[in-house]
Amino acid sequence: MVDFRERVIDRSFALAFLVATGSLVALAALPLDAERQAILSWSCVALLLPVRLWPRRGWGRLLFLAITVFVVLRYLSWRTYATLQFHDPTSYLAAVLLYAAEWHGVLLLLLSGFVNVHPIVRRAAPLPAREVDYPTVDVLITTYDEDPELVRITLVAATAIDYPEDRLRVYLLDDGASEARLQGPDSTRARAARERQAVLRHWCELHGAYYLNRPDNRGAKSGNLNAALARTSGDLVLILDADHVPARAILRQTVGFFVSDERLFLVQTPHFFLNPDPIEKNLGLGAKMPPENAMFYGAIHPGLDFWQSSFFCGSAALLRREALNEVGGFAGDSITEDAETAMLLHSKGWRSLYWGQPLVAGLQPDTFTSFIIQRMRWAQGMMQIFRLHNPLWLSGLKPWQRLAYLSNMLFWLFPLARVVYLLAPLCFLVFDLRIYDATPTEIGAYALPYLLASKLEAHYLFGRWRWPFVSDIYETMQSLFSLPAVLRALKNPRSPRFQVTPKLERLEEDFISPLAKPFYGLTALLLAGGAWGSVRLWDESDAEKAMLLLIGLLWLAINLAVVLAALGALLERRQRRRSQRVKVDLTAEWRGTAVNIPLRLTDVSLGGAQGVCPLEAFHLPQSLEGDLCLRQPFGPCAFRTRIVNWRRHRGHYVLGLAFIASSPQEYRQRVLLVYGDSRRWALLFRKRHGYSGFIGATARLLAAGFFHAVRHFLWLSVHRLRRGARGAVDGPGAKVLAWSSRKNNETDKLAA
Amino acid sequence: MSRTLPILLLLVYTLVPRQVSALESTWSLARLMSRDEAIRLSHAWDTYALSLPVSARHQILKARLHLELTHSNALVGSRSQLKVQLNGWHVAQLKFDPEHPHVEAEIPLPAERFKAGYNQLGFQVAQHYTEATCEFPHAPELWTEIDSVKSRVVLEWTHAEEKPTLAGLDRLYDETLRDLRVNIVQATPAVNDEQRSWGAWVAQGIALRLRYAPFRIFPGSWQEGAAGDRVLIGRREDVAAYLPKAMVERIAGPYLAVRPHPANPGAIELVLSGRDDAEVSQAAQAFIRLRLPFPDSADVVISALDSLEPEPGPAPGILREGLAYELEQLGIRDITLENAGQSLEVELNLPADLHASDETQVELWLHLAYRAGLRRDSVLNVEVNGVFQNSVHLSAERGAEYRGYHLAIPLKSFHPGRNLLRFSLYPAPLISGECTYVQDRFPVTIYRNSMIQLPSASHYVRLPDLGLFGRTGFPYIQAGDGSMAAIELLDDEAETLAAGWQIAGRWAQQNGAPLTRLTITRKAADASRHRFLLGSIAALRVRDAAPGAPWWPGADSSRLRLTGEPRFEAPEPSCADWLARLLGEEKPLPADARIRPTHIQLTGDLGRQRLLMAYPAAGGAERVETVLTAQTPGGLLEAAQSLTQAELAHALNGDLALWLDGPETLAWQAGGAGFYLGDASQRERMGAVFARHPWFGLGSIALSALAFAALGHRLLVRFKRRHGPVDDLDV
Incomplete structure (x- = not known):
C-alpha cells in the first residue's frame, strides 16, 4: 500500500x-518580434x-x-523557423x-544540465570489523612498453597498499x-x-609481486586483463595503469562500499x-588553472x-570479479573497453559509484x-560503443542511464562541430554564402543571449573545474586530428586499434610539435579570411550587411x-626532469656527522628532496652525506642522502638533497614518502579548483595563448622548421625565446 | 425629273461630308499625374512624360494642349526651348524668352498620332544660361515649371464607328474609360438568387476589364434613354421583346452578343441570354471568362462550358506570403531607366490580412546593370506607395552588373491590397562642371528576373475594419472565389439590386478575379458567410436591431453609439516598456487614447447621408456584418457607386462611416466590439497575446520556471530516495 502510494x-x-x-x-x-x-x-x-x-544545489x-534552457529553446525555435x-x-x-x-x-548543453543536475559526494563506507571478513583483492597493473622505472614505482606502491597482506x-x-x-621475427625488438x-620480473620478485604474461597480445588491454582474471581469484580487482601510483589508503577507502552493497560492481x-x-x-598554465580533466572527475562524474x-575509466578503479564474470570479463569490442564494460554491467542491473578522493597519482602525456x-x-572508442552498443537501444539500461551514456558519447562528436565552427565565418566572409539568415537585430535578440547563457551555464556547472574557453582550445586542437578518426570509427566501428599512450618522454629542448602544420594552414586561412572580410566591410555601404560582416569578423x-592559443601550445617545452617533484610540508631532520639540521621539507621526489631551515640552524657539515x-x-x-646544493633565500637556507642509492626497503620508503599519502593529492586537487572570475580567467587564458x-x-x-629540429641561432629572436623560456620554467610549480 | 431629283439628292447627301457631332473632354495635366504637383524640368536637359488615356471607343478628331508654364528668367532665349512630343513624335517647340518668362500656348496635337490606350505626352527642355558652350549644366537657374492644373489637354472626339465584336471587349472595356455608366436591364425579373446573380456576374466582368477604373451600375429599363452602356439579361422568351427576330432565333443555348447601343452613340449593348436560367448563367460566366480576343464576331452561342471549380486560397492576382516573384511574373519586362526621376512602377497586390512582426521584411533581389561614369552618390531610390524606403547605391564608377542585389523593406510599409513599388533613378554624372561635356543619359537596366519575396506571415486581422474593407474588400474577398461572402438584399427595389451588383463588381476589381461563388440573396444569407446587407432605411427599420451594430433605426428613433474624441491619458507602461527604459531606451511612451462610448436614442433620418457600418455577426461565428444604407433606394445605389471611388474608399475607417457626397464629407468613428480573424496558429495567437500583454507572458514564464525548479527538485529528492545513495553529503 505504501509502495503504491x-x-x-x-x-x-x-x-x-x-x-x-x-x-x-x-x-x-x-x-x-525582435524587440x-x-x-x-x-x-x-x-x-x-x-x-x-x-546556493548551487536544490531548486x-x-x-x-530552467532559465538557461528557456533561453536556449527560444534560440533554437527561432533558429529552426526563421x-x-x-x-x-551551396x-x-x-x-x-x-x-x-x-x-x-x-544537445550537449541540455544533457550536461541533466547529468549535472544533482552531483553527489558520498560518505565513506566502513570496512568490516574483522580483517578476516575483508574481501580479497587482486591488484592488476597493466604494462606494455612503459619505462620500467615508471612501472617499478607503481609496483612498489601497490605492494605497500595498506591492506591485510593475506x-x-x-x-x-x-x-x-x-x-x-x-619470439617475434624482429630480433632487436x-x-x-x-x-x-x-x-620487470626481477622487481616483481624483489617487491613481492606476481609477474604474468600471456601467449599473445590479442584484445590489447582488455585481453591482457581477461587473461589475468583467469589466473587470479580475488573477490575484487583493482585496476591500475603502469603510471598510476596508488596511495596506501586506496583500498581502505573503497573496499567498504562493496561490503555494504552486494550489487555494486565498480x-x-x-x-x-x-x-x-x-x-x-x-x-605555462600548469599551476594556475584547473587541469583539463578536473571537470570530468570533479563535476561530471x-x-x-x-x-x-x-x-x-580504465584505471584507478575497483571492480567486483563476480560482475565481470557475468559478462565474460572485460569487453573487447571497442578500444575503450572500460566504458564498454561498465555499460554492459549497468545493463545487467549492476550498480556503480564514484568516490571523489584522488587515490592514485599518474602522469599525463608529455607531448x-x-x-x-x-x-x-x-574518441574512437566512444564512437565504437555508440555504433556497436548504442545506449539508446541497449536493453537493460534505465532511461536516465541511457541519457547519461549518450551525453558521454555525443561529446566525442565535437570534432565535427568544431571544424564547422572554424570554417563557418569564412563561408560568409569570403564566399558570401548565406549560412545564417538573420538580421543584426535578431542576432542581438536571439543568438547573443543564447551564447552568453550557455557560457554562464557552463561556468555555473563547471566553473570550479574549468576556465572559460579552455574547452574551445582543447577541442579545436583535437578536432583536426580526431575528425577523420571519428568518421572512420563511425563508418567502420571495428577498424580502430588500441594504441598505448606514451608517457614520461624526455624532452631535451623546446621544439615545435610535428602536429603544428595544419594549424599554420588554419591560421593563414583565418587571417586571409579576416583580411578579405575587412576589405568587404570597408567597402560595404549597406549598414545591415556591414553589421553582419562585423559579426562574422x-x-x-x-x-x-x-x-593562436593552439599554436602557442604546440611549441613543446623541454622537460628534463625524470622524476616528479611533489610539494610537501613535512618536518624532518637531516642528521650528519656531528651536525643536525632541522628542515622543513618543501618538495620531494624519488630522486631527492628540498627543504628549508632557519639561518641560524644551518651549519655546513664536513661530510655532505647524512640521513634525512x-x-x-x-x-x-x-633516508640516506647527500646535500647537493644550498643557498640563502629570504632569511633561511634552502637545501637540495639527493637520495643516495638504496636498498629495496629504502626505495619502498621513498615511494611511500612521495606517493603514499592520499591526503596530499586531495589537498592539491582542491587547491587547483575554485571559482575564478569569468572575465579574469578568460583574459589570462587568452593572454597566455597569445x-x-x-x-x-x-x-x-x-x-x-623540421620535424624535431634542434639547433639554435644567435640573434634577438633567440634571446627573446630564451628569456621567455626561463620565465615559463620559473612559473612551473607543480611536478615539472 | 421627279425620279431623278431624289436620286441626285441622295447622291449629294452621300457625297457631301457629313458634319460629325463631336464631343469634348478636357483633362488637366494634374489629373493625368499620380501626384498633385507642378512639372519641374531642371538642368540643361530634362524630360517629363505623362500618360493620356484614350478609349478605343473614341476617335479623336482634334486635340490641343493648353500649356501654361514659367521658366527661369536667366535662360538665354536663343538657346533654350521646350519641345512637346506625342507618342514619340515631335509636335511643337516653344522658344523661351527671358523677358517673358510666363508662357501660355495653345499647341495643336495631331489627332492621327493618338492611339487607343495610353498615349505618352512628353516635354523636353534644353536650357542654357550662357551663349557660350561652356556652362554648368546643373546650374540651379536652369528650370522650367509647367502649371499642371492650368495646363490641360482638350480632346474633341467622336464615337468610333467600328462595329464592336466580342474579340474587342477588352479594348472596349478598359481602364481608359472614365466613369463608365452601365445600365443593366433584367428582362427576366429577378425572383430567385440565381437570377439576381446575373447582374453581379456582368458587373464583375465589366469591372475586371476596367481594372481599377470606377464605374456605375444602374438598373435600367428598356424604354428610358439612359446614357451609357446597356446590358440586357434574360431568358430568350423575355429578351425576345427587345431584340430583332433574327437575333432571337440565334439564341440556341447560352448566348452572348455585343452590338452598338441603338440609342447612345459610342455606347455598347451586351446581350446575355439562353433558353433557361441555367443557360443565362452560363452566358454570364462566359462573359467573365472571355478575356482572349476571340471570337471576332458579334455574338456567340456557347455549347459547353466547364464549370468554374474554384481553387482554394486567395485570388490569383493576390500575391501569396512566403513566395518569391520575378518581375516578369508581375508583368514587368527588362526596363532601362535613363533620366533623372524616371521610374519603374511595380504593382503588388498583397493579401488584406497579413500579420507579421514589425521586423518582417519584404526582400528584393535585383538584377541590374548601370553604365560607367556615375558618381558615387548616384542612387536608385525605392519607394513604396510614394514613401521612400531604401536605395540601391550605384557607386561603381566603372559601371557594374549586380546579380541579386539585396534590399529589404519592412512589411509594415506596405498596405493591405494594392501597393505601388517604385524604383526611381537619381543619377549624378561622374564628370560635371563648367566647360565639360556631360553625358545626359544614365542607363540603368532592371532585369525581368529580379525577384521580390514576400515573407512568411500568418493571416490574422482584427475586424470589423472599414478601412480595410474600403481598400481591399476584406473580409468579403477572403476566399478568392467569394465563397465566404453574401450580399443580402433587404428589399425588392431595383436600385437595391443594382447596388448589390455594384458592390460585387467593386469586390471583383479588388480581388483581381471573379467571385464565382458570391451569393446575392433576398433571404437571410448563410451564417457561415460574411454578410453585406443592402437596404434603405425603411427596410432596416423592420428588422430587429443587430446586437453589435453601432447604429440602428427604430420605428420612431434611431439608436446610435457615439465614441467622440479620444481622451488622452498618461500611459501605463507595460513590463516591456519598463524593461526597455531599464536598458536605457530614451524614447517616451505615447499617451494612451481612451474612448468611452455612449449611446444615444434620437429621432431624425439619414436624409442625404449614406451610412456604412460593420459589426461582428451575432452568434460568435467570427463573421462580419456590414450594412450600407441610405434614406431611399436611389440614395443607396449612389452610396454603392461612391464606394467604388478610390478617394472615398480609402478614406473609410473605423466601424461606422457617414458621408454626403465625397470623401471631404466623410465622418467615421470606431470603438465597437471586434474579433480576430485568421489562420494564425495557436502559437502565433499566443505570441500576439504575449506581445500585447507582456506581464502575462513574463508571469507565465516565471511561473513555469519556478514550477519546473520546485517540482524537479522534489522529483530528484524522491529519485535519490529510491535509487540513489542514502549516505551522501547532499552537495
Whole structure:
C-alpha cells in the first residue's frame, strides 16, 4: 500500500513536472518580434546573474537551469523557423551543417544540465570489523612498453597498499613480454622485450609481486586483463595503469562500499596527475588553472553518480570479479573497453559509484602527439560503443542511464562541430554564402543571449573545474586530428586499434610539435579570411550587411584567438626532469656527522628532496652525506642522502638533497614518502579548483595563448622548421625565446 | 425629273461630308499625374512624360494642349526651348524668352498620332544660361515649371464607328474609360438568387476589364434613354421583346452578343441570354471568362462550358506570403531607366490580412546593370506607395552588373491590397562642371528576373475594419472565389439590386478575379458567410436591431453609439516598456487614447447621408456584418457607386462611416466590439497575446520556471530516495 502510494505520488509529481516543462517549451516557441524577444532574453540572462549566487544545489540549481534552457529553446525555435532559408545549394548545405553543429552544442548543453543536475559526494563506507571478513583483492597493473622505472614505482606502491597482506595480491600484467613478442621475427625488438621482461620480473620478485604474461597480445588491454582474471581469484580487482601510483589508503577507502552493497560492481576514483598535460605545460598554465580533466572527475562524474551511471575509466578503479564474470570479463569490442564494460554491467542491473578522493597519482602525456594518441583512442572508442552498443537501444539500461551514456558519447562528436565552427565565418566572409539568415537585430535578440547563457551555464556547472574557453582550445586542437578518426570509427566501428599512450618522454629542448602544420594552414586561412572580410566591410555601404560582416569578423577573431592559443601550445617545452617533484610540508631532520639540521621539507621526489631551515640552524657539515629522518603516517623513516646544493633565500637556507642509492626497503620508503599519502593529492586537487572570475580567467587564458603564439613564431623565425629540429641561432629572436623560456620554467610549480 | 431629283439628292447627301457631332473632354495635366504637383524640368536637359488615356471607343478628331508654364528668367532665349512630343513624335517647340518668362500656348496635337490606350505626352527642355558652350549644366537657374492644373489637354472626339465584336471587349472595356455608366436591364425579373446573380456576374466582368477604373451600375429599363452602356439579361422568351427576330432565333443555348447601343452613340449593348436560367448563367460566366480576343464576331452561342471549380486560397492576382516573384511574373519586362526621376512602377497586390512582426521584411533581389561614369552618390531610390524606403547605391564608377542585389523593406510599409513599388533613378554624372561635356543619359537596366519575396506571415486581422474593407474588400474577398461572402438584399427595389451588383463588381476589381461563388440573396444569407446587407432605411427599420451594430433605426428613433474624441491619458507602461527604459531606451511612451462610448436614442433620418457600418455577426461565428444604407433606394445605389471611388474608399475607417457626397464629407468613428480573424496558429495567437500583454507572458514564464525548479527538485529528492545513495553529503 505504501509502495503504491509512493508510486502515485511519484507519478503525480512527474506529471506536474511534465506540464511545467511542456509549458516552458511552449512558451519558448512563441513568436515575438525582435524587440520584445531582446527584452525577454536579456532579462533572462540578467536574471541568471543573481540566481547563480544562490546556493548551487536544490531548486536554485534547477531554477538556473530552467532559465538557461528557456533561453536556449527560444534560440533554437527561432533558429529552426526563421534562419534556414534556401538560396542556393551551396549556401544551404553550409547552413545545414552549421545548424547541425549547433544542435550538437544544444544537445550537449541540455544533457550536461541533466547529468549535472544533482552531483553527489558520498560518505565513506566502513570496512568490516574483522580483517578476516575483508574481501580479497587482486591488484592488476597493466604494462606494455612503459619505462620500467615508471612501472617499478607503481609496483612498489601497490605492494605497500595498506591492506591485510593475506588478502592482497599484486600482479604485473606484462603485455610487452607476450610470447609472441618475445619470439617475434624482429630480433632487436624481441631482445629488447626479453631484457625488459627480465627487469620487470626481477622487481616483481624483489617487491613481492606476481609477474604474468600471456601467449599473445590479442584484445590489447582488455585481453591482457581477461587473461589475468583467469589466473587470479580475488573477490575484487583493482585496476591500475603502469603510471598510476596508488596511495596506501586506496583500498581502505573503497573496499567498504562493496561490503555494504552486494550489487555494486565498480568504485571509480579520479585520475589525478602530477604533471600538467602538454597544453597546460606549453601555455605555462600548469599551476594556475584547473587541469583539463578536473571537470570530468570533479563535476561530471559526481553527476553521473547520482544517475547510477559512473563508468569505469580504465584505471584507478575497483571492480567486483563476480560482475565481470557475468559478462565474460572485460569487453573487447571497442578500444575503450572500460566504458564498454561498465555499460554492459549497468545493463545487467549492476550498480556503480564514484568516490571523489584522488587515490592514485599518474602522469599525463608529455607531448601533444602523445596527448592526441590518447584522445583519439577515447574518441574512437566512444564512437565504437555508440555504433556497436548504442545506449539508446541497449536493453537493460534505465532511461536516465541511457541519457547519461549518450551525453558521454555525443561529446566525442565535437570534432565535427568544431571544424564547422572554424570554417563557418569564412563561408560568409569570403564566399558570401548565406549560412545564417538573420538580421543584426535578431542576432542581438536571439543568438547573443543564447551564447552568453550557455557560457554562464557552463561556468555555473563547471566553473570550479574549468576556465572559460579552455574547452574551445582543447577541442579545436583535437578536432583536426580526431575528425577523420571519428568518421572512420563511425563508418567502420571495428577498424580502430588500441594504441598505448606514451608517457614520461624526455624532452631535451623546446621544439615545435610535428602536429603544428595544419594549424599554420588554419591560421593563414583565418587571417586571409579576416583580411578579405575587412576589405568587404570597408567597402560595404549597406549598414545591415556591414553589421553582419562585423559579426562574422568577430566570430573569426575568436576562432583566430583560439587557433593562436593552439599554436602557442604546440611549441613543446623541454622537460628534463625524470622524476616528479611533489610539494610537501613535512618536518624532518637531516642528521650528519656531528651536525643536525632541522628542515622543513618543501618538495620531494624519488630522486631527492628540498627543504628549508632557519639561518641560524644551518651549519655546513664536513661530510655532505647524512640521513634525512622524518615521520610518516606509516611510521618513522630515514633516508640516506647527500646535500647537493644550498643557498640563502629570504632569511633561511634552502637545501637540495639527493637520495643516495638504496636498498629495496629504502626505495619502498621513498615511494611511500612521495606517493603514499592520499591526503596530499586531495589537498592539491582542491587547491587547483575554485571559482575564478569569468572575465579574469578568460583574459589570462587568452593572454597566455597569445604570448606563446608569439613565442612559437619567434621560434620558427630563428630555427628551421623540421620535424624535431634542434639547433639554435644567435640573434634577438633567440634571446627573446630564451628569456621567455626561463620565465615559463620559473612559473612551473607543480611536478615539472 | 421627279425620279431623278431624289436620286441626285441622295447622291449629294452621300457625297457631301457629313458634319460629325463631336464631343469634348478636357483633362488637366494634374489629373493625368499620380501626384498633385507642378512639372519641374531642371538642368540643361530634362524630360517629363505623362500618360493620356484614350478609349478605343473614341476617335479623336482634334486635340490641343493648353500649356501654361514659367521658366527661369536667366535662360538665354536663343538657346533654350521646350519641345512637346506625342507618342514619340515631335509636335511643337516653344522658344523661351527671358523677358517673358510666363508662357501660355495653345499647341495643336495631331489627332492621327493618338492611339487607343495610353498615349505618352512628353516635354523636353534644353536650357542654357550662357551663349557660350561652356556652362554648368546643373546650374540651379536652369528650370522650367509647367502649371499642371492650368495646363490641360482638350480632346474633341467622336464615337468610333467600328462595329464592336466580342474579340474587342477588352479594348472596349478598359481602364481608359472614365466613369463608365452601365445600365443593366433584367428582362427576366429577378425572383430567385440565381437570377439576381446575373447582374453581379456582368458587373464583375465589366469591372475586371476596367481594372481599377470606377464605374456605375444602374438598373435600367428598356424604354428610358439612359446614357451609357446597356446590358440586357434574360431568358430568350423575355429578351425576345427587345431584340430583332433574327437575333432571337440565334439564341440556341447560352448566348452572348455585343452590338452598338441603338440609342447612345459610342455606347455598347451586351446581350446575355439562353433558353433557361441555367443557360443565362452560363452566358454570364462566359462573359467573365472571355478575356482572349476571340471570337471576332458579334455574338456567340456557347455549347459547353466547364464549370468554374474554384481553387482554394486567395485570388490569383493576390500575391501569396512566403513566395518569391520575378518581375516578369508581375508583368514587368527588362526596363532601362535613363533620366533623372524616371521610374519603374511595380504593382503588388498583397493579401488584406497579413500579420507579421514589425521586423518582417519584404526582400528584393535585383538584377541590374548601370553604365560607367556615375558618381558615387548616384542612387536608385525605392519607394513604396510614394514613401521612400531604401536605395540601391550605384557607386561603381566603372559601371557594374549586380546579380541579386539585396534590399529589404519592412512589411509594415506596405498596405493591405494594392501597393505601388517604385524604383526611381537619381543619377549624378561622374564628370560635371563648367566647360565639360556631360553625358545626359544614365542607363540603368532592371532585369525581368529580379525577384521580390514576400515573407512568411500568418493571416490574422482584427475586424470589423472599414478601412480595410474600403481598400481591399476584406473580409468579403477572403476566399478568392467569394465563397465566404453574401450580399443580402433587404428589399425588392431595383436600385437595391443594382447596388448589390455594384458592390460585387467593386469586390471583383479588388480581388483581381471573379467571385464565382458570391451569393446575392433576398433571404437571410448563410451564417457561415460574411454578410453585406443592402437596404434603405425603411427596410432596416423592420428588422430587429443587430446586437453589435453601432447604429440602428427604430420605428420612431434611431439608436446610435457615439465614441467622440479620444481622451488622452498618461500611459501605463507595460513590463516591456519598463524593461526597455531599464536598458536605457530614451524614447517616451505615447499617451494612451481612451474612448468611452455612449449611446444615444434620437429621432431624425439619414436624409442625404449614406451610412456604412460593420459589426461582428451575432452568434460568435467570427463573421462580419456590414450594412450600407441610405434614406431611399436611389440614395443607396449612389452610396454603392461612391464606394467604388478610390478617394472615398480609402478614406473609410473605423466601424461606422457617414458621408454626403465625397470623401471631404466623410465622418467615421470606431470603438465597437471586434474579433480576430485568421489562420494564425495557436502559437502565433499566443505570441500576439504575449506581445500585447507582456506581464502575462513574463508571469507565465516565471511561473513555469519556478514550477519546473520546485517540482524537479522534489522529483530528484524522491529519485535519490529510491535509487540513489542514502549516505551522501547532499552537495
